[in-house]
Amino acid sequence: MPLVKGGARGSDTSGDLTPQRPALDSSDAESRWAAARALAGHAEAVPELAAALGRETVPRVREAIMTALMRIGDAASVEAMLPSLRSQDAGQRAAAIESLQALPEAIAPFMAPLFGDRDSDVRLLATELARNMKAPDATRLLCELIEREQHPNVCAAAIDVLTEVGTPEAIPVLEKCAVRFAETPFLPFAISVAIARISGAEG
Amino acid sequence: MPITPDDVQRFCEFLYRRTGMSFTQSKRYFIDHRIEDRIAATGSSSFQAYFSLLRADADHEIEHLINSFTVNETYFYREDHQLRCMTSSMLGAIAALKPPGGTIRIWSIPCSTGEEPYSIALWLMENWPEVDNYNVEILGSDIDTRALQAAAEGIYGDRALMRLSRDIVTRYFKPVANGNHQIDEGLRGSIEFTRVNLIDAQDMARYRDFDLIFCRNVLIYFDDASRRQAAENLYDCLRPGGYICLGHSESMSRISPLFSVCRFPDAIVYQRPEADHG
Amino acid sequence: MVEVVASAKARVLIVDDSSLVRLYYRSALEKAGFEVEQAINGIEAMERTLSQPFDLVIVDVNMPRMDGFTFVRALRRIATDVASLPALMISTEAEVQDVAAARAAGANFYLVKPVSEAELVRHVCVLTGAAS
Numbered sequence A: 001m002p003l004v005k006g007g008a009r010g011s012d013t014s015g016d017l018t019p020q021r022p023a024l025d026s027s028d029a030e031s032r033w034a035a036a037r038a039l040a041g042h043a044e045a046v047p048e049l050a051a052a053l054g055r056e057t058v059p060r061v062r063e064a065i066m067t068a069l070m071r072i073g074d075a076a077s078v079e080a081m082l083p084s085l086r087s088q089d090a091g092q093r094a095a096a097i098e099s100l101q102a103l104p105e106a107i108a109p110f111m112a113p114l115f116g117d118r119d120s121d122v123r124l125l126a127t128e129l130a131r132n133m134k135a136p137d138a139t140r141l142l143c144e145l146i147e148r149e150q151h152p153n154v155c156a157a158a159i160d161v162l163t164e165v166g167t168p169e170a171i172p173v174l175e176k177c178a179v180r181f182a183e184t185p186f187l188p189f190a191i192s193v194a195i196a197r198i199s200g201a202e203g
Numbered sequence B: 001m002p003i004t005p006d007d008v009q010r011f012c013e014f015l016y017r018r019t020g021m022s023f024t025q026s027k028r029y030f031i032d033h034r035i036e037d038r039i040a041a042t043g044s045s046s047f048q049a050y051f052s053l054l055r056a057d058a059d060h061e062i063e064h065l066i067n068s069f070t071v072n073e074t075y076f077y078r079e080d081h082q083l084r085c086m087t088s089s090m091l092g093a094i095a096a097l098k099p100p101g102g103t104i105r106i107w108s109i110p111c112s113t114g115e116e117p118y119s120i121a122l123w124l125m126e127n128w129p130e131v132d133n134y135n136v137e138i139l140g141s142d143i144d145t146r147a148l149q150a151a152a153e154g155i156y157g158d159r160a161l162m163r164l165s166r167d168i169v170t171r172y173f174k175p176v177a178n179g180n181h182q183i184d185e186g187l188r189g190s191i192e193f194t195r196v197n198l199i200d201a202q203d204m205a206r207y208r209d210f211d212l213i214f215c216r217n218v219l220i221y222f223d224d225a226s227r228r229q230a231a232e233n234l235y236d237c238l239r240p241g242g243y244i245c246l247g248h249s250e251s252m253s254r255i256s257p258l259f260s261v262c263r264f265p266d267a268i269v270y271q272r273p274e275a276d277h278g
Numbered sequence C: 001m002v003e004v005v006a007s008a009k010a011r012v013l014i015v016d017d018s019s020l021v022r023l024y025y026r027s028a029l030e031k032a033g034f035e036v037e038q039a040i041n042g043i044e045a046m047e048r049t050l051s052q053p054f055d056l057v058i059v060d061v062n063m064p065r066m067d068g069f070t071f072v073r074a075l076r077r078i079a080t081d082v083a084s085l086p087a088l089m090i091s092t093e094a095e096v097q098d099v100a101a102a103r104a105a106g107a108n109f110y111l112v113k114p115v116s117e118a119e120l121v122r123h124v125c126v127l128t129g130a131a132s
Helices: A029-038 A045-057 A058-070 A075-086 A090-101 A105-116 A118-132 A137-146 A151-163 A168-180 A188-203 B004-021 B025-041 B046-055 B056-071 B080-096 B114-126 B145-153 B166-172 B185-190 B201-205 B224-237 C019-031 C043-051 C068-076 C096-105 C117-126
Strands: B103-108 B135-142 B174-175 B181-183 B193-196 B210-214 B238-245 B261-264 B268-271 C011-015 C033-040 C056-059 C086-090 C110-112
Touching: A029 A045, A029 A058, A045 A058, A045 A075, A058 A075, A058 A090, A058 B224, A075 A090, A075 A105, A075 A118, A090 A105, A090 A118, A090 C068, A105 A118, A105 A137, A118 A137, A118 A151, A137 A151, A137 A168, A137 C056, A151 A168, A151 A188, A151 B004, A151 C019, A168 A188, A188 B004, A188 C019, B004 B025, B004 B046, B004 B056, B004 C019, B025 B046, B046 B056, B080 B103, B080 B114, B080 B210, B080 B238, B080 B268, B103 B114, B114 B135, B114 B166, B114 B185, B114 B193, B135 B145, B145 B193, B166 B174, B166 B201, B185 B193, B201 B224, B210 B224, B224 B238, B261 C043, B268 C043, C011 C019, C011 C043, C019 C033, C033 C043, C043 C056, C043 C068, C056 C068, C056 C117, C068 C086, C068 C096, C086 C096, C086 C117, C096 C110, C110 C117
Parallel strands: B103 B135, B103 B210, B135 B193, B210 B238, C011 C033, C011 C056, C056 C086, C086 C110
Antiparallel strands: B174 B181, B238 B268, B261 B268
């Protein structure tokens, strides 16, 4: 019978079971990956993880660092990931958004500054962070943004999130937004769909 | 209370984003009923209230919801297109890199009551001409120790065996009490059953060097954070170039970018990259 | 609204994580006679392009798990004809370097959001060779 009872580890054991101090600054990506994974949940490692994030170029190591920070999930972890929102690398920005999105309570104090950021790209990305918040909080934050936002793409991003999480309180703000951007492509369509979804059983 | 078409759209968009599941227009009436059932089951006062609960995944509502949409009973040769893919495509690539008599390691996690790991074993013996040329190690793991006990016992009713030919049942099973069948002792003895928590990195760190992992119909129920953790763990459990198969409604697009998409004739599966592209 | 008829229903894959954007593009393109499929990010897009034939893929940039640039680069590395699938990148970024980066990744054309229905249909017709 060709079936052989196997154990947990294969016969060619690569890698050490007993960890030395993980090396986040190793020149080897595999070591940095293992190091980042080992530090998940270790709140004291945030400064080290933040520094590593600032210099990491290998996407999966970067994501492992962010997973580690996400698992720690405190204000310091959030602060460590915020600079990634300004990265030129779309993958890095998206990875940061995903990790931060999973921390709706920790990210809450940072929302107003993010929505007031001078960079429209940062404001746009930040709208995604409201997606996992409770409906009333997300609605309030996104409506505040929309009311003063000049950039159509930032409004579009906010409207997209509101389509999922918005409460009927958002409708007057959306209607005013539709008037402001009546001549802009896409936005009138987006707003009419958002209002229809939000109204749902009420409408 | 009635659910409006916009409520259904909102629900479908959420479900699609979260799980990748989508429905054609013809399935819409079916969805209405499922949502109404869940609204009633959760004691929600309205669709809005239910939707908030769903978004927050309160009381594992995502799991209850998905279970109400899908047939989630386990049986032998379930999703056999992936077993076919194993013998038609994946094993060829895996075996090509092994010496004669080399070891091929396959993991079924979660294995539940054993139908999946035993199915893998049966399928290999019945359908892989090369099976005698390698040492095949099959492991089955689950977080549920009672399921593992049942798996080790290997006793199944007719429903679990419904996809197996009469011939296979006769050759690999023997009748036992209550109209059940027990799988061959040799097979029972050749599969290692262990308790593992997919999300626990320490637990998972004890498992390495797998060529093929079946991780079907569990990740879809996890929240984002747990899915990422599980994906990282599974990555480390695979050899570079090793494959991982998900359930038919699942996609790595909702889980993790760690794995490459492999399109084989019988199935889409995922692969840990061979080398670090960076 | 420019009336357009596509010959033999060209197939377009829309890749964008915004359900509103996908709805908007889909409605415009279906009206213009195209057959449309969707994906929410680059990984799902890869699954679709490897499973079904398309004449064009429309790709957003900012998407979770696999962004548009990574997808187009991966698309161009596929070892079959799928690698030459025309890709229209539609992004919020308008700088010269963003367009250059899109070209370098392998995109055939680049548009800046928000895109009007007419503009979208016009470009899709050109890139799929549909009559207009």
